[in-house]
Amino acid sequence: MAFHYPNGRKFIPRKSDQSVRPQIKAGFSNRGKTLEDDLNETNSFYLAQGIAVVHKKPTPIQIVDVHYPKRSAAVIKEAYFKQASTTDYNGVYKGHHLDFEAKETQNTTSFPLKNFHEHQIVHMMNVTKQGGIAFVIIRFAVTDEIYLMNYPEIHFFWKRMQDGGRKSITKEEVEAESKRIPLGFQPRIDYIKVIDSILSK
């Protein structure tokens, strides 16, 4: 429901109002926010509540030129994006090492495996071998469905591709081989619930 000022202009709540009256009635559909934003909020919530300590890693940058102006902060004048050698997120939950990558697709019928780099798959395998929990959070953006697929399943589909099979995971396979993450207001993407179900197996 939209509110209007007497002059007919639509009422747009200020930031401060939004924090007091969160728009829960709008549902949890949450369109427009990126998966990264939602995961950062989720991780802040987990941290504040003492539930888990998970952080996104900074984007790796190759710095070429830095200026040091007098009386002000160093300025990077030339730098390039580097390819990450690991996953984007990691941390610790009840003594367990968590390591994951988050990806979204506009595709509605499958999740393309080109979203991953070979070295990310290798990293997740190494983490799994070392006793950590490596996984992927997949968001189908159009329907805002979010799934958590554990590494052993990703490994299976990656291997299938390497052996000449399809270059994606069908939506049906995602549904069957991963767990859907419940979306909420706080935390937005409660992936720890799914980790609990993996741990209790």
Place this chain on the structure above:
Amino acid sequence: MAFHYPNGRKFIPRKSDQSVRPQIKAGFSNRGKTLEDDLNETNSFYLAQGIAVVHKKPTPIQIVDVHYPKRSAAVIKEAYFKQASTTDYNGVYKGHHLDFEAKETQNTTSFPLKNFHEHQIVHMMNVTKQGGIAFVIIRFAVTDEIYLMNYPEIHFFWKRMQDGGRKSITKEEVEAESKRIPLGFQPRIDYIKVIDSILSK
């Protein structure tokens, strides 16, 4: 022992020669290399040998301006260094989450606590509460002695400072309250050995 060409010029081995004939005879003193270089080499060794999966996090950067030239890579034209909110290194070892900071000092009689930021201490406390192993690797650069101090001990000395006590940990206290890390050729800084002794307690 230095070799000289017939013309009297000193023989300086090329990179490729160095990798074939590592200068073990020079001892492990390893001066000139930074602690970060040595830890990166150590972590590469651990990874290659399947011993542990530990990576240094990229330096956090606030990107302000990026150019996208045609037919070449994006160039960051203006960016600033941000303060890290966590420790520099983390990973997984035999199912245990490891999280640590590495610091060196030119000081010979004590380790100044100003090497840490408050939020790094808080991060290490959060990791410890969550069942991870948080610690600090301290290098006394002049004598090339390297120690591993577990978070509970750091907490004690940090608290002492906050309560008005000294702003450093004396060398004697470091010796008494942490474990010296054996230095070697490969891995250079075998901190996992110390982790093993912490875990076996």
